[in-house]
Amino acid sequence: MKYLISLLVGMLIGATVFVLVLYYNPFVGNPSVSPLAVSKLDLVDLSYSLVSSDSIVLTNDGESHVQTHPAKVLQLWEPAVKNTRGLVTILTDGRGEPAGLGVKFSSDSERTELINSKVLVESVWHIYLPERGTFFVDQTENYWSYLRDIVVSARLNSGDNWRGSWHRITTVGPGALGTARVTGSTGDLADTQAEAVESILARAYSAITGPVAITGNLTIALPHQNESK
Amino acid sequence: MFKTFYLGIVLGIAAAAALVYLYPVVDLHRESSLIVVHANGGNSESFHIRLPGDRIMAGVSGMAESTPPGLEWPEHDFLKNVQTELFKIRNENGVVIGAASRMSGSPEQHGSFVEWALHLPARGSMFLTMAANPSADGFREGWLRAGTREFLTLQGTVLERFIRLAGDPDSDSTGRIELSAAFVGPAEEVE
Numbered sequence: 001m002k003y004l005i006s007l008l009v010g011m012l013i014g015a016t017v018f019v020l021v022l023y024y025n026p027f028v029g030n031p032s033v034s035p036l037a038v039s040k041l042d043l044v045d046l047s048y049s050l051v052s053s054d055s056i057v058l059t060n061d062g063e064s065h066v067q068t069h070p071a072k073v074l075q076l077w078e079p080a081v082k083n084t085r086g087l088v089t090i091l092t093d094g095r096g097e098p099a100g101l102g103v104k105f106s107s108d109s110e111r112t113e114l115i116n117s118k119v120l121v122e123s124v125w126h127i128y129l130p131e132r133g134t135f136f137v138d139q140t141e142n143y144w145s146y147l148r149d150i151v152v153s154a155r156l157n158s159g160d161n162w163r164g165s166w167h168r169i170t171t172v173g174p175g176a177l178g179t180a181r182v183t184g185s186t187g188d189l190a191d192t193q194a195e196a197v198e199s200i201l202a203r204a205y206s207a208i209t210g211p212v213a214i215t216g217n218l219t220i221a222l223p224h225q226n227e228s229k
Numbered sequence: 230m231f232k233t234f235y236l237g238i239v240l241g242i243a244a245a246a247a248l249v250y251l252y253p254v255v256d257l258h259r260e261s262s263l264i265v266v267h268a269n270g271g272n273s274e275s276f277h278i279r280l281p282g283d284r285i286m287a288g289v290s291g292m293a294e295s296t297p298p299g300l301e302w303p304e305h306d307f308l309k310n311v312q313t314e315l316f317k318i319r320n321e322n323g324v325v326i327g328a329a330s331r332m333s334g335s336p337e338q339h340g341s342f343v344e345w346a347l348h349l350p351a352r353g354s355m356f357l358t359m360a361a362n363p364s365a366d367g368f369r370e371g372w373l374r375a376g377t378r379e380f381l382t383l384q385g386t387v388l389e390r391f392i393r394l395a396g397d398p399d400s401d402s403t404g405r406i407e408l409s410a411a412f413v414g415p416a417e418e419v420e
Contacts, residue, residue, distance in 0.1 A: 003233045010237020011244065018245040056303065057286045057315065070299030074285045074317070078325035079258035084350050086315055086328055088286060090303055098305050101313060103330040107350035108255040115249045122377070124354045126330045126346035130307035133339050134332065136346060136356035138377045174377075183375035185358050187339040 133187015353378030
């Protein structure tokens with residue numbers, strides 16, 4: 001009997017050690033420096049708030065702790081879209097001035113691998129910038145660091161919240177350097193391809209209501225105006 | 230007894246690793262793809278949207294009635310000539326398989342445009358650019374400009390059509406939007 005108990009206790013400790021190593025693994029995580037940082041292309045910085053009430057429309061399956069906005073918006077409860085979120089938001093430029101309108105759809109990815117610290121999300125942006133035209137951005141994002149450093153930390157905190165200053169790149173593909181793919185449609189960038197990177201700057205998160213002070217940032221590396229045609 | 234304990238630790242690590250590796254954290258629901266494959270290797274598929282039930286959002290400046298209720302559409306000057314809508318999108322059997330955004334407008338800087346972004350979680354996404362004006366018989370032709378995953382290598386055309394509900398001929402808001410896609414994959418060498 002004592003051998004069985006020691007085996008079970010050992011297995012419990014082994015499983016706990018594995019989970020702790022997986023969770024605290026310092027060798028994984030999202031970078032905080034953009035692969036576009038050294039780009040010589042024109043960079044367009046667009047920001048938006050991840051706070052539900054700051055959005056024009058935010059919809060999900062209705063069971064998330066992040067409230068939909070407005071409250072009576074149609075929810076994505078059907079089985080095929082249950083893991084999908086839709087966001088419509090005003091995008092602001094580097095000076096905080098409204099620069100355009102963005103629609104973002106994101107869905108949990110079946111390529112998620114917890115053992116490799118990958119919590120992947122497939123997302124697309126449909127963007128209208130009056131100064132530039134319209135774009136489509138498709139990307140794969142990794143939310144492992146966001147979940148570990150912010151969401152889980154908030155849940156473990158006795159006050160059910162997290163505060164601090166946290167910045168990470170979430171885009172991990174499909175570009176070879178971990179960049180998103182941008183397809184221009186109208187305006188200056190009609191028929192051009194470009195790259196983009198999305199990042200998150202977090203300052204406060206509540207385990208009960210979701211993002212409190214969190215900003216998303218989409219940096220698009222556009223060809224120079226005379227090269228884009 | 231200590232050997233058994235250490236063996237337990239190893240087994241615990243192995244079991245936890247196996248569980249994390251093998252357990253599908255995300256298992257998306259899939260509907261059967263209702264695709265018709267043609268002799269030339271192309272395929273066609275139809276998507277549709279029921280109105281007004283599938284409309285998640287209708288964003289346009291100065292609207293009297295908002296969708297969804299409580300929507301506060303920003304009254305920026307640059308949105309004056311632009312309309313943005315969000316929908317649920319269904320397959321031919323009427324089952325919701327994704328979500329879509331439709332942007333249209335006629336800003337002075339860039340001319341008229343009509344675009345769709347279709348997001349089908351289990352399959353991929355499509356970016357469609359449409360002709361600014363529909364044909365006389367009510368069809369608006371469009372092209373697959375970009376795609377992801379299942380649609381990454383495809384190219385082809387899409388026809389958009391609004392079908393009014395029978396018995397309600399005057400209404401512009403009830404009926405259905407139909408998107409009929411005809412795509413073809415890249416040519417492959419036959420050995």
